[in-house]
Amino acid sequence: MSQTSLNSLHYVDDILYWGNRFDLSPYASKASEAPVFLYNLPGIKERYQQMRQAWDKVSPNSKIFYAMKANSHPEILKLFKASGSGIDVVSAGEIRRAIECGFSSKEIIFSGVGKSKSEIEFAIDQQIYQINVESLPELQRLAQISAKKKKSIPVVLRVNPNVDVKTHPYIATGLSENKFGLEISAWPEIREIFKSNSSLSLAGISLHLGSQMMDFSGLAQALRLAKDFFLQIKKEFPEIRRFDVGGGLGVIYERQDFSAEEKMLKDYVSVAQDELRDLLKDPKFEIQSEPGRWLVAHSGILLTEVQYVKETPYKKFLIVNAGMHLLLRPALYQSYHHILPMKLYEQRKNQRYDVVGPICESSDFLAKNRELTESFQDEVLCIADVGAYGAVMSSDYNLQTKPQEICIY
Numbered sequence: 001m002s003q004t005s006l007n008s009l010h011y012v013d014d015i016l017y018w019g020n021r022f023d024l025s026p027y028a029s030k031a032s033e034a035p036v037f038l039y040n041l042p043g044i045k046e047r048y049q050q051m052r053q054a055w056d057k058v059s060p061n062s063k064i065f066y067a068m069k070a071n072s073h074p075e076i077l078k079l080f081k082a083s084g085s086g087i088d089v090v091s092a093g094e095i096r097r098a099i100e101c102g103f104s105s106k107e108i109i110f111s112g113v114g115k116s117k118s119e120i121e122f123a124i125d126q127q128i129y130q131i132n133v134e135s136l137p138e139l140q141r142l143a144q145i146s147a148k149k150k151k152s153i154p155v156v157l158r159v160n161p162n163v164d165v166k167t168h169p170y171i172a173t174g175l176s177e178n179k180f181g182l183e184i185s186a187w188p189e190i191r192e193i194f195k196s197n198s199s200l201s202l203a204g205i206s207l208h209l210g211s212q213m214m215d216f217s218g219l220a221q222a223l224r225l226a227k228d229f230f231l232q233i234k235k236e237f238p239e240i241r242r243f244d245v246g247g248g249l250g251v252i253y254e255r256q257d258f259s260a261e262e263k264m265l266k267d268y269v270s271v272a273q274d275e276l277r278d279l280l281k282d283p284k285f286e287i288q289s290e291p292g293r294w295l296v297a298h299s300g301i302l303l304t305e306v307q308y309v310k311e312t313p314y315k316k317f318l319i320v321n322a323g324m325h326l327l328l329r330p331a332l333y334q335s336y337h338h339i340l341p342m343k344l345y346e347q348r349k350n351q352r353y354d355v356v357g358p359i360c361e362s363s364d365f366l367a368k369n370r371e372l373t374e375s376f377q378d379e380v381l382c383i384a385d386v387g388a389y390g391a392v393m394s395s396d397y398n399l400q401t402k403p404q405e406i407c408i409y
């Protein structure tokens with residue numbers, strides 16, 4: 001399937017195309033005004049459908065809640081809503097955005113480690129589907145607010161299983177040293193809070209072990225621990241039936257290999273199916289997931305114009321108009337993004353460059369020591385796979401201009 005993906009970047013007559021329809025050259029001229037994020041909506045739909053089909057094989061009672069933090073562009077959210085997804089949010093702002101884009105409150109899961117009083121009040125007033133609680137003080141705060149309002153929302157306990165999923169330390173979330181989730185050993189205190197607060201209703205448990213997971217042995221281990229915990233809780237709270245496996249499925253940034261990613265998707269859901277087999281037999285059991293990156297990463301590109309080609313005795317720099325203020329991932333996680341020319345020229349040779357932005361920080365780079373086709377001033381480059389954790393993490397640092405964001409349909 002790989003090269004027929006609607007997300008594939010390839011050349012037709014030396015011009016860069018996206019999927020089977022989009023000639024990207026008309027967008028290049030816009031990148032000199034300001035860098036442009038382009039989003040490929042058919043590509044996102046394709047990924048959602050692939051993931052939907054994979055989960056359908058696991059259970060008819062499986063629900064996908066797209067993790068809006070990956071990309072909260074309204075048109076993308078409307079597409080997920082139209083495709084049948086629910087939504088995972090981490091702030092009141094994201095709840096508002098979800099509702100504005102057509103999601104009903106009953107399609108919203110509220111995750112996150114630092115929910116404020118007013119955010120919890122808002123979530124309760126909106127009567128959202130579920131709140132994923134991450135600490136004892138958060139549970140106590142939720143109990144107080146629910147009692148005061150005489151309203152409750154289903155509570156899911158996010159567990160920290162202390163399992164390593166071998167991702168970048170800044171996106172690992174399932175280790176004891178991380179701020180996320182409740183320790184399983186805290187169950188006696190958790191239980192006490194539920195027993196003494198009739199306004200709280202326990203609905204299930206959740207996990208989120210980290211992002212950009214490429215190996216699923218840690219996931220299997222965490223699911224085993226979480227399943228045992230689920231069964232332990234169920235003895236006293238027989239009504240619990242929701243099990244949220246979180247997000248985290250990774251993508252390949254180094255090259256485009258969609259068939260390898262489909263295989264990863266298959267392996268990932270098989271791990272969940274195998275580890276939760278007994279629970280899945282119960283027709284009332286609901287398995288949930290909160291994917292972000294896998295659904296949208298390949299459906300975003302960033303077009304940026306070369307301002308200067310700077311040569312020193314040590315290096316060649318391509319200084320472009322997009323930097324860490326628009327794409328923070330390389331500075332933050334030393335992450336790799338493919339960089340492609342908009343047009344191929346047979347006679348051009350490759351050169352080694354540092355591709356850097358205009359920001360006054362030495363961490364402001366998009367690529368280091370990268371072999372690329374020779375590029376010149378005023379030409380536009382395409383930074384691939386920026387659909388997830390791209391524009392959403394942008395800032396106006398140095399009072400740089402905001403990026404343009406354009407959806408193609």
Ligand SMILES: Cc1ncc(COP(=O)(O)O)c(C=O)c1O
Nearest residue numbers: 067208211247248290291292293
């Ligand atoms: C609680 C939670 N759910 C889901 C996600 C989405 O993860 P990913 O984009 O890796 O699928 C995240 C991301 O960090 C998260 O924190």
